[in-house]
Amino acid sequence: MPLPRFDRLPAESRAAILAVARAHFARDGKDAASFNQIIADAHISKTSAYHYFDGKDDLWSAVVADASGRALDVLGPWRPAESAADLWERLRAGSLRLSAHLRDHPDDRAVLAAGGGSGGDGWIADLVADGARIGVIDVVPGIEAATAGVFAAVDRWALDDPSEPDPAGPLLVLLARLWGVPETERPPRHSGAF
Structure with a gap:
């Protein structure tokens, strides 16, 4: 899951990073998606990325959790x-x-x-x-x-x-x-x- 610094970002910034990552993972798959390309397309530095996530697997987990949350929001309680x-x-x-x-x-x-x-x-x-x-x-x-x-x-x-x-x-x-x-x-x- 994301590191605490990611959670302290404004909601719009978190959503933008996850949207870029989601598009890459959806298109390329988890294994083929490039962490470096996701970082570049999200317009964040590599240093910042590693303050937010431990690596690609951590980012993947955050994207899956976000997609799951969005699906549950559609269902509602x-x-x-x-x-x-x-x-x-x-x-x-x-x-x-x-x-x-x-x-x-x-x-x-x-x-x-x-x-x-x-x-x-x-x-x-x-x-x-x-x-x-x-x-x-x-x-x-x-x-x-x-x-x-x-x-x-x-x-x-x-x-x-x-x-x-x-x-x-x-x-x-x-x-x-x-x-x-x-x-x-x-x-x-x-x-x-x-």
């Missing part, structure tokens, strides 16, 4: 659902917003596809607690981790194939099956659902 139908609709709407964001920001998609992402554990914990509260999810040991695993698998698939018109369909089907939701109470299937 999980808000309590009023019913099972409302929960399913919120999941579908969030998935579609995230899919649109990644389609509109291909550099974020490329970085997340290559570097994974993290930071959604609190969101998933809130979703599972809410689903349990309204009776959609039977709480059993490991249900939160299993739910996170479903999200990770669908995220990986959606990042690898951004042309899928409805990434929410498979997500909802897999979650309904994992959570043991009776067939009659499952969300309606849309294109892409299996």
